Structures are given as structure tokens and as C-alpha cells.
Amino acid sequence: MSEAIKNRYEFVVLFDVENGNPNGDPDAGNMPRVDPESGLGLVTDVCLKRKIRNYVETVKEDTQGYKIYIKEDVPLNRSDREACADMGITETDDKKVTEELK
Structure with missing residues (x-):
């Protein structure tokens, strides 16, 4: 097992979207997901994981130890x-x- 897996890591992902749709809802015709109380946009955990995987895949390409399953x-x-x-x-x-x- 690699050294990185033996430890627990926490990190923060911050991103800002203006006049865009960072996480469309396929059940609602790809309309943006919005919190009904605050009117702010929502991004699901699945969307965040996909964005991180895509970033790692783009930056590290096929480097040993960074392949995305x-x-x-x-x-x-x-x-x-x-x-x-x-x-x-x-x-x-x-x-x-x-x-x-x-």
C-alpha cells in the first residue's frame, strides 16, 4: 500500500461560477440545482468527485500511481x-x- 493511502487527508475545493450551470439536474432538463430557501446553486458530491478526477487525469495524464479507475x-x-x-x-x-x- 502506498504511503498516501495510509494517512487520512482532508482538503477544500473552492470554485466560483457566475452565469453558468456547474451541476445540472438531468431529471429537470439539465436546469441548475438550486436551494429553494436561499436561491443559491447546489453542487452534489458526485459532481465534485468527477471534477477532481477530471483534473487529476488532465494534470497527471498516465503517470504511474495517478490513473483513474x-x-x-x-x-x-x-x-x-x-x-x-x-x-x-x-x-x-x-x-x-x-x-x-x-
Whole structure:
């Protein structure tokens, strides 16, 4: 296990959006999410995680130790195969990668 995973880290993400839609609601025709009491925009935790993943992927690209497992528009089976290949698990005619993982 790497040293970074052994410790707990907390950080703050600050961003400002003016005249934009940082987190549209797909159930409401991609309208901005708004707090009904304050009228301020809301951003979900899932949106924040996606923004952080996209940033890390852009800045670090394919640097060892910074690959993102869950990517937009990439099936998990492909990510599974890439992860297995990096770990030295190979797919053969007898065993598929997913069976090897089990």
C-alpha cells in the first residue's frame, strides 16, 4: 500500500461560477440545482468527485500511481482489463480476467 493511502487527508475545493450551470439536474432538463430557501446553486458530491478526477487525469495524464479507475464514457470491463494488465494478471483462453479477479 502506498504511503498516501495510509494517512487520512482532508482538503477544500473552492470554485466560483457566475452565469453558468456547474451541476445540472438531468431529471429537470439539465436546469441548475438550486436551494429553494436561499436561491443559491447546489453542487452534489458526485459532481465534485468527477471534477477532481477530471483534473487529476488532465494534470497527471498516465503517470504511474495517478490513473483513474472510473472514467467518463469508459466501460468498467476495460478499466478492469487495464488494471489487471498493470498487476500482471493476464487473460488466457482458459480464464477470463473477471474470473481471475474472483
